[in-house]
Amino acid sequence: MKKTLDELVRERPVDRTQVDAHKRRMLDELRAYRLRELREASELTQVELAGKLGVSQNRVSRIEHGDIERAQVDTLRKYVEAVGGHAHVEVELGDERIQIA
Incomplete structure (x- = not known):
């Protein structure tokens, strides 16, 4: 017998x-x-x-494989500038946005 989606969800609830x-x-x-x-x-x-x-080539590789959260803001800024872009760091406080770098 096939199970319905509701039955499956009850048996294995989603962990948000x-x-x-x-x-x-x-x-x-x-x-x-x-x-x-x-x-x-x-x-x-x-x-x-x-x-x-x-930085080391290994650090660039780690950034390019998703290890962005632990990268220093300055390293990310330099990365973006090296490929021709401009990086901005913005803080959001309620309805207010403040550019800090």
Whole structure:
């Protein structure tokens, strides 16, 4: 006998904490992939970009594989500038937005 979706959900309820954590990981990976695309469009290797940033090639690789949360703001800013962009850091406090970098 086949089970309905409602029956399956009752047997295995959704853990919102896990879902939210997975969403965050997916968004980090998507952002990282976009950074990699920008680097490649700028015809830079990870080694060349690392030299411009003053970090190791391994650090560039980790950023491009989703380890953005632990990257320093200055490193991300330099990364974006090295591929021809401009980065801005903005703080949101209620309805107010403040650019801090």
